[in-house]
Amino acid sequence: MTMKARLIPCLDVKGGRIVKGINFVDLIDAGDPVKVAQDYDVAGADELCFLDITASSEDRDTIFDVVAKTAECCFVPLTVGGGIRTVNDVRKLLLAGADKVSINTAAVQNPDLIAEAANKFGDQCIVVAIDAKQNEKREQGSSWEVCTHGGRMATGLDVIDFVQKVVTLGAGEILLTSIDRDGTKTGYNIELVRTVADSVRVPVIASGGVGTLDHLVEGIRDGHATAVLAASIFHFDRYKISEAKQYMAKAGIPMRLDGCGDTG
Amino acid sequence: MLVAIIDYGSGNLRSVAKAFGRAANERGVPANIEITNEVRRVRVADRIVLPGVGAYADCRRGLDGVSGMVEALEEIVLKAGKPFLGICVGMQLLSTRGLEKEPTQGLDWIKGDVIRMNPMHEQLKVPQIGWNTLELAESAADHTLFKGIPTGPEGLHAYFLHSYHFNCTDKKNCLATANYGGKITAVVSKNNVFGTQFHPEKSQRLGIEFLANFLEWKP
Numbered sequence: 001m002t003m004k005a006r007l008i009p010c011l012d013v014k015g016g017r018i019v020k021g022i023n024f025v026d027l028i029d030a031g032d033p034v035k036v037a038q039d040y041d042v043a044g045a046d047e048l049c050f051l052d053i054t055a056s057s058e059d060r061d062t063i064f065d066v067v068a069k070t071a072e073c074c075f076v077p078l079t080v081g082g083g084i085r086t087v088n089d090v091r092k093l094l095l096a097g098a099d100k101v102s103i104n105t106a107a108v109q110n111p112d113l114i115a116e117a118a119n120k121f122g123d124q125c126i127v128v129a130i131d132a133k134q135n136e137k138r139e140q141g142s143s144w145e146v147c148t149h150g151g152r153m154a155t156g157l158d159v160i161d162f163v164q165k166v167v168t169l170g171a172g173e174i175l176l177t178s179i180d181r182d183g184t185k186t187g188y189n190i191e192l193v194r195t196v197a198d199s200v201r202v203p204v205i206a207s208g209g210v211g212t213l214d215h216l217v218e219g220i221r222d223g224h225a226t227a228v229l230a231a232s233i234f235h236f237d238r239y240k241i242s243e244a245k246q247y248m249a250k251a252g253i254p255m256r257l258d259g260c261g262d263t264g
Numbered sequence: 265m266l267v268a269i270i271d272y273g274s275g276n277l278r279s280v281a282k283a284f285g286r287a288a289n290e291r292g293v294p295a296n297i298e299i300t301n302e303v304r305r306v307r308v309a310d311r312i313v314l315p316g317v318g319a320y321a322d323c324r325r326g327l328d329g330v331s332g333m334v335e336a337l338e339e340i341v342l343k344a345g346k347p348f349l350g351i352c353v354g355m356q357l358l359s360t361r362g363l364e365k366e367p368t369q370g371l372d373w374i375k376g377d378v379i380r381m382n383p384m385h386e387q388l389k390v391p392q393i394g395w396n397t398l399e400l401a402e403s404a405a406d407h408t409l410f411k412g413i414p415t416g417p418e419g420l421h422a423y424f425l426h427s428y429h430f431n432c433t434d435k436k437n438c439l440a441t442a443n444y445g446g447k448i449t450a451v452v453s454k455n456n457v458f459g460t461q462f463h464p465e466k467s468q469r470l471g472i473e474f475l476a477n478f479l480e481w482k483p
Contacts, residue, residue, distance in 0.1 A: 002443070004387060004395045004421065041468075046395060053345040071279045075286070077423055078465045094275030094317055098468060099425060100393075119365055122289070122353070124317040124425045172391045172427065173281040226389055256395040256421045258469065 003254045005220045006046035006227035007245055008079075008205065009234045011036060014053050016062035026208075034069045040234070041074040043241035046256060048074065049102070049175075049229060052082030066094045071097020081129055081175070090117045094125065101126040103176055105148045108162075110153055111169055118170025127205075128171040132159045132192055133179045144192055151179035159192070160199055167200050172230040175229065178208040185211025185232070193223030204223065206242050213244050265294060269278035270333065271301040273326040275317040276465070281476035283465035284313070285474035291387050296481060303336045310405045311479060312337070315465075316353030319467065320362030320378060320428070324370070327460065334371065342373065345456045347371055355452060355459025356430055364428045374454050375433035376477060381426075383445025395421035396442040396462075397449050404439040409451075409458060409479045413473050415440070420470040422462035424451065 012019050017031040037048050048070070060083060081102025090101050106113050106130045111167035116263040118126045130145040133151055134139050140242050141158035149153060163174055178189035179244040188206045197204040210216060210233055233239050238249055249255040267288075275297050297304060306312060314337075316323050317371055328331060342377035343347045356413035359370040364377040364385055370378070381390050398415045400407075414420050424442065430449040432438045442462075452459045458478065464471035 003392075031420075068278060071276075072282045074468060075279070075283055075468050075471060077425065079462070091275070095277070097276065097278045097318070099276065099463075119319060119324050121317065122364070122427070123395065124427055125275075125317060173393055201390055203391070203393050226394070232446050258420045 001155065002254050003226060004046075005248065005253050006225055006254075007241065007248070008047045008049050009040050009045050009241060010051060010207070010229050010231045012051050012053050012231065013063060013066060013082075015059045016066055033066050034073070038073050041076045042242055043240050044151060044245055044257070046161055047077040049079045049081070049170070051102075052054060052080065055082065064092060067093060067098050068098040070185065074102045079127055081127070085113070087113065087116050087120060089169040090121060090126075090250075092123060098129050100173065102129045104129040104131070106242065107166055107171075108146060108148055108157065111166065112189075114166055114169040118172070123170045123172035123239060124201045126171050127175050129167040129175040129177065130159060130163065131177050131179050132189075137197055142195065147179055151182075158246045163194045163196055167202050173203045173205065175205045175207055181209030182207075184209050187211065188219045188223055188228075190198040190218055190223045193219060193225050197224035197226075203227060213239060213247040216244060217248055220248070220253050221251070226229060265296065265310045266305075266308060267295050267297045267313065267479070268306045269297065269299045269313045269315060270306060270330075271299050272323070272330050272409070273317055274323055274334070274353070276315055276463075279465045280315045281315060283471060284475055284479070287472050288479055290390050291476040291479065292473065293479045300315060301330050302331075303330075303332045306333070306336055307340055307357050309346065312341060312348045314348070314354035314357065316351060316355070316357065317419045318353055320353060320364040320370075321366045321368040322367050323357060324362070327357065329460050337371075340452055341457060345480055345483065347478065348457045348483055350457075350459035352426065352436055352463055353466070356428065357461050358452065358457065360428055360433075361430050362428070373457055374430075374459075376437070378428050378430050380428050381444065381448055385445040388445040391427040392424045392444050392448070394424065396444065397421055398440045398442060398452075399447070400440050401438060404434065404451070404453075407439065407453075409474060409477045410440075411477050413477075421467070422460075422470050423466045424466070426461060430459075434477055443476040456480060
């Protein structure tokens with residue numbers, strides 16, 4: 001029994017450009033998601049994740065172009081999320097070259113979409129992205145509440161109940177982000193990750209709060225996640241993907257190391 | 265060489281085509297890689313590829329929706345012996361029956377059902393999403409498709425993304441397995457027909473070598 005843990009670098013994309021972490025580097029080069037995806041692919045990333053945060057609908061088609069161009073040069077799995085509302089959105093992304101799609105707000109507003117998309121494309125390509133926020137005032141269930149709109153909008157839904165519901169509907173994977181930790185670089189909310197990972201049979205990706213390589217180890221070892229997602233620690237080459245994977249392997253996490261430094 | 269990648273509404277065609285392009289280029293095989301839903305193109309192809317992302321029943325409907333395609337495939341693959349590669353659900357469709365969502369008749373080229381995985385270890389998640397190594401059957405050790413690819417626990421990894429796997433009636437048709445709380449079918453084969461549960465087009469080095477071997481394969 002071994003399952004290799006996955007390390008997934010994530011890029012926030014807006015209007016076809018990377019929007020996070022471009023302030024120190026030349027805007028044009030650092031801002032091209034296709035180019036950065038290629039670098040991550042060569043460095044041995046186990047998957048890539050694009051999160052499209054484009055606000056206006058007229059710019060939304062840019063993500064299809066980014067996905068198509070990435071799929072043409074990267075032979076590594078690609079998950080794409082952001083703004084997915086309909087089965088047709090899912091289909092368009094899969095046809096463009098995404099392997100999985102991540103549904104966030106629509107999973108809350110229209111849970112039937114999960115079942116509809118899973119029936120059509122299979123559970124394995126439907127990821128539900130859940131933003132969880134601590135709420136100690138909750139009287140029932142866990143102390144985490146599902147949020148949308150980057151944590152600004154509380155839904156009143158209990159995270160554990162909601163996770164079980166979406167899995168029953170057909171979600172094949174959960175991308176779990178702690179809104180409280182996101183951007184803090186203080187590490188994943190391990191208690192949250194572990195509680196969710198232990199409550200469902202599908203894989204859970206830990207997200208939100210990574211600042212060091214130890215945080216990645218903790219997400220797998222202590223949080224029981226099967227994959228760890230990080231964005232900013234890989235910007236400006238602060239840490240290299242291959243370095244992070246080797247660090248995790250040394251800490252005793254089963255990792256796939258054959259892609260590290262491979263040019264394929 | 266014409267490589268026909270069958271377009272039947274399933275995703276991921278572009279990645280498959282590009283991976284074949286890279287494989288052909290690296291191995292120096294002159295290949296024209298074509299994504300097509302035209303029976304007449306598939307009929308003249310030297311290599312036929314059936315990719316697949318989706319639920320079994322939905323993919324079967326998609327394939328049936330391309331007029332004359334199943335009949336043409338049976339003629340040129342089963343009767344005329346053209347090398348054929350099914351990928352993921354494209355491989356699963358070779359089975360007698362798929363049990364995902366709704367029981368569905370497959371092409372029945374290789375006997376067996378496609379059943380839900382149930383890994384013995386409860387820490388193992390379903391779907392299997394991620395990278396696993398391959399264990400070759402004894403009969404596969406010298407097979408062209410695995411030439412130059414390190415397999416076994418220390419070998420290269422292949423990318424899997426699935427909840428169901430092919431339970432071959434005749435174990436001789438299972439050429440490679442992956443260990444996921446028990447053996448799951450990674451590769452099926454019968455004569456000139458080959459199928460992988462994993463995605464060669466997403467499996468970096470292993471995948472490119474495998475596709476290049478398929479181009480050079482003379483069953």
